[in-house]
Amino acid sequence: MKRFALLGPGTFSEEAARYLLDNGKESVELVHHRLISDVFLSTVNGETDYSIIPVENTIEGSVSLHLDWLVHEVNLPIQAEWVFPITMNLIGFKEELPLLPGDSLDEKLRGMTTVASHPTALAQCRQFLRAQMPQADLHETGTTAEGAHFVKDNGPGKGYAAVGTKSAARLHGLDILFEQIQDHNNNFTRFVLVGAEPVHLDKPNEQKTSILVTLPEDFPGALHQVLSAFAWRRINLIKIESRPTKKMLGSYYFYIDIEAPMDSVLLPAALAEIEALGCQVRVMGSYPSYTYIGS
Template identity: 35%
Template structure:
């Protein structure tokens, strides 16, 4: 939108790791940024046109997939992933000034953050009760409200530094110093990001039927074409017990012959397959493509088949007028 400020939404409030991810997007600092209370709300702002794109978490190196995001983009009006961002994660324990660690009985944070700090909590505040929060920042800001039902929160260092009413009781409370969360920027369907040689393609594939070998058929669409998978997770569709879809990240771009052929294969066996986008990898790691699955190999193979069909067609036409022998 030339000459028009873009509007982004993100899992809020301000100061979340999600906003930190958004600020890595070129131009986001100057754009309009609207926090959303949850992932569904952020994606709905994109679907109804209130925002151009939404930044939401999708995967954590400790806990795996963020189920709220996996479920929200698998259904409803189609959306496209156009970028991914990786953010190193560190946590601090905050509380109102004057709070002592031994006086903490209830601690709030986002579920994924709690999972990454459980060992620290068990060692240092073993009797503390966990209170789920919609985000780490929301949990921390809740401490500033009158009558807050918990005593402390686990959040990003940025939140604590920006609010004088929060005191840092402990730093680096995470159990995994190298923890990283992957975020995705989601927009309405449009032009695919160009191929870079270091790309990912994300799809959602419903299990066509619950029978032996059904998942193998899905995986074979990738394996037989030399397409490596970097993530695969199953999620219930919610229709009935035992009915699942698979959320899959594949290495490569839909513009590559091998990936396009795999997508076509998926659609043949599971017509409900949903394409969620091809976009550059955040780590810029180029995909190694075996020679036999390169675009040139696919093109050569198709040319070979075309030549066979053309020759057979020509032979049939040449012989069509010949009289049958006695």
């Protein structure tokens, strides 16, 4: 039995975790926390085996702060990554709909008074909300799950609805009034699983390696020199991102995702070459990457 710490319950993190782990070989327990610092710390302290961290495109906390924690505060290798689509639902009391004026669902939505959710979730459903519920007050909550909680707490009969996940609706015994209300369908959140041991999952995957490279000094072309080590070996870089080192203003490290496992022939040679150039290299993890297949 493995224990996974994550932001939740009722979050995108929970939905993404269930997708990743449901087909896994091991039985799992999800341990929910409300603060990302508590998620990390439960794994650092050995209360859980893994942390599930949204690291890209997330509305659950700040991506760059999550990455900073991973780099500066904890020393847990990445054991897996996956991307999961962000889909938003309008959540409320189905029993309330007959009480609202109008015949169609469209007309009834115009009778709703308040929509509660995380501000970014509301912003992502702007077109839907403007078209279908222009009269509704927006109520901002700290998480999408808390939006559903707010609706539940206020009870039926007031015309309250939330924007959020299906698991938040289930958690609070609410109904999905409208599925997929997000303005764009091409938003994905990227998650990583960090922990001391590798995970074993029954899913097709490609292998990736993530490294941090700190340049010896801030000189023009330093990054170009680092990338040469990969380019001439024809090693493909998937992602590259510069981040402040926090030690000195204007000093940067580079977070680089590589389309190759650490045990490939060429990658260790490339990293050795980069270190020989005077750069610091830290391997954040070499791990399987899972693509969401659709439900």
